[in-house]
Amino acid sequence: MAPRGAERILSGAARPVLALLLAGIIFVTDEKVGFHAAVSVLYPLVLVLGAGRSGRRGIHAWTALCLALPVISFISVHMPRPGAEAALRLTFALAVTGLTGALLNGRLRLREARDARASSEETLRQFAELIPQILFRTDAGGRLTYLNPWFTRLTGRSAGEALARQHWHEALHPEDRDRYLRLHTEAGLSPQRIHVRARDSAGQYRWLLLHRRPRLDPVTGALAGWYGSGIDVDAEVRAAAEIRDLNARLERLAAQREEALRRSEHRFRALFDDLNIAFAEHDLSAAKPLVDAARDAGAGSLAAHDAAHPGYIARCLAGIRLVSANRAMLQMLGYGEETGLLSPAWPAPRGGRGAQMPLIQLEALFDGRCHVSGSTTLPGRDGRALPVAFGLNLIPESCTALSTFIDISEQEAAHAAMLAAQSSLARAGRAATMGALSTSLAHELNQPVQALTTEIDTIRRWLQRDPPEMARALRTLDRLAGNGARIAAIMRRTRAQLVTGEAPAMPLDLRALLRETSALLEGDLSHRSARLQVECTLDDPQVIADRIGLQQVFVNVLLNAAEAIAARPGGGHGLIRVLVREAPDDMACIRIRDDGPGIAPQHLEKLFEPFFTTRAQGMGMGLHICRGIIERFGGTISAGNHVGGGAEIRFTLPRPRARACAEHAA
The missing domain is CATH 3.30.450.20 (PAS domain)
Known part of the structure; x- marks a missing residue:
């Protein structure tokens, strides 16, 4: 137990106290013996006891104390006549004390390095484990x-x-x-x-x-x-393997798709080159910004924008580029090789109506229509206008126009022959009508004319008597005047029938009549770049009218609309819309609109007056006759301008139910 108690004492706070006590004892002993004994060599023991567990500063302090005490003792005892033996002992004591301090410093550094190494090893061990x-x-x-x-x-x-x-x-x-x-x-x-x-x-x-x-x-x-x-790296390796498999599969699919695309392109090229239908591909990318700018500016149509900005349509036409055309297209237009067709001269207009197809493409792009079909003319190599039926497909994403064309020259010739035959038949019909009218007129006038001749002979006999019988002659003259009035009435009625088409009114189908009129006017409308569109919302489109008279009304109004479209600035295709709607009192309302320049406000009141016309060659009787026909059927007619532009003729006609009610009330 004693050694352990001493160890606790020496290892506690008592070590510095014991070291100071030992240093005092050594110092006092040195003072008494005068360095004649080797007592000062015990100062390293004081240093070890006091600084053995101290830090670097403690070692330095105790070393300085243990070096200072023997020097002080030596000075106080041996100065000013120090002996050689005493000086040698002092030197030895100082050397031993300094060496002990150095050893303590070295041991401290070794302990610090050992602690740092242990800490580093512990950190490394934790890092390696985590x-x-x-x-x-x-x-x-x-x-x-x-x-x-x-x-x-x-x-x-x-x-x-x-x-x-x-x-x-x-x-x-x-x-x-x-x-x-x-x-x-x-x-x-x-x-x-x-x-x-x-x-x-x-x-x-x-x-x-x-x-x-x-x-x-x-x-x-x-x-x-x-x-x-x-x-x-299992996830990465497996993902890389899956990616390799996926890439290989994608490469196989790409190769298959490429082969399918190559075959499809080969088939398409074979169809493109060998098909009898003409095909052309146009690039509209250069023209699209111009068309978009006009639409964004609020233009109602390309023609209107061109009227406000002269040369606009010409710039748009210059932005259309022909990309390719098949063999049928080249042969149809009379070109031997594609390079000739791809020259800047095509599809620019070559005079006349050669620019119709480019204008149709621009109008479709302006209106946002992707599919357009119809008929037009294309400029051939020899300058002739080739009539074709076309189908246009626009691809907005690539600004590409794909067009197919069929030469309809033979059909047009046959149609022209048919129209000529129809015209001949119409003339023959009119001649037959005039013949029938003449026969009827001769039949109606035969009796009053014969009576007139008889009365004249009678008057002559009465006047030749001696004396003349004036009273009887005067009575005969009265009868003669009555027959003259009868002849005049017959002539007035005949003239009215010729002018107004007066005939018995009966139910007739508006749709059928409009189809017949459209077929009759097809050549006239096409010549004036006008297209007819009929919209009928009536379940039963029957009205009470005379077929010939109502058809005369439609012909007059539709031809006037076509003339207005042909006369507008900028040209281009126009649209005539016939809208058939239900009106109050069992009436049918027919509106005929065009997109021409419209009717001048100062002309609206005079439009239905006889002999009023705005055309140099017009007679001014067409709308006047139309008003007489419509009013004879029990309807009304008026004219004005549509809010969207263009003229509008409006008239109403009774439907069979209204006519039946009116007759029942009478």
Whole structure:
């Protein structure tokens, strides 16, 4: 118990006190014996006792104290005549004390280095245990000397047992085990990396990326061992394998698609070149900004914008480029090779109506229509206008216009012949009508004319008597005047029938009549670049009218609308709309609109007056006759301008139910 108590005393706060007490005893003894005894050499014991567990400052302080005390004692005893022996003992004591202080400083530095190393080793150990990688160290022969705990977490094998038995490589896949061992035996001093598969704690193989770097002896430079790590890259390796498989599959699909595209292109090219239908592809990308600018500016139509900005349509036409045309297109227009068709002269107008198709493309682009069909003319190489039926498909994304054309020259010739035949038949019909009218007129006038002749002969006889019978002659003259009035009435009725088409009114189908009128006027409307559109919302489109008279009304109004379209500035195609709607009192309302310049306000009141016309060659009787016909049928007619532009003629006609009610009321 005594040694342990003394150790506690010496190791506690009493050590400095004991050291000071011992230093005092040595100092007093030196004062008494006068350095004749080797008492001062005990100061290193004071230094060890006082500064043995102190820091660097404590060692320096105690060393300074132990050096100062013998010097003070020597000065107080031997000065001013120090002896050689005393000086030698002082020197020895100082040397021993200084050496002891240096040893204590060295021991302190050694202890600090040992503590720092222990701390560094602990930090490194914690880092090696926490990092999610396998860390290992081997000697020069490849024997494992260290494995961090991540080896156990990944493989389920004890790291300590693996170090003891050196069987860690059994966790590797058999195919990778030999490869790794062979790499280890054949490796030089360069860093190494290799992918291997290791069995995890669940019994499944996972991919690891092993890195090894050589550890060289600092003195000899020889190989002392290896430092290495194993990173779990199973997800990356499997993802890379899936990506490789996906890329291979995509390459196969791309090759298949490319082959299918090549075959499709080959088929399309064969159809494109060999098909009898003419085909052309146009690029509208240069014209589209101009068309969009006009639309954004609020223009109602390209023609209106061109009227406000002269030369606008010409700039748009210059922005249309022909990309390609098939053989049928070239042959139809009289070109021998595509280079001639692709020259800047096509599809620019060559006079007349050669610019119709480019204008149709621009109008479709302006209106946002993707599909347009109809008939037009194309300029051939010899300058002739070739009539064609066309189908236009616009692809807005690429500003591409795909057009198909069919030569309808023969159909047009046949149609012209049909129209000529219809005209001849119409003339023959009119002649027959006039003949029938003449026969009827002769029949009606025969009796009054004969009576008139008889009365004249009678008057002559009465006047030739002697004396003349004046009373009888006067009575005969009265009868003669009555027959003259009868003849005049017959002539007035005949003239009215010729002018107004007066005939019995009966139910007739508006749709059928409009179709018949449209067919009759097809050539006139086409010549004036006008197109007719009929919109009828009546379930039963029947009205009470005379077919010939109502058709005369439609013909007059539609031809006036077509003339207005043809006279507007800028040209281009126009639209005539016939709208048939239900009106109050069982009436049908017919509105005929055009997109021409409209009717001048000062002309609206005079429009239906006889002999009023705005055309140099007009007679001014058309609308006057129309008003008489409509009013004779029990309807009304008026004219005005549509809010969207253009003129509008409105008239109403009774429907069969209204006519029946009126007759019943009468």
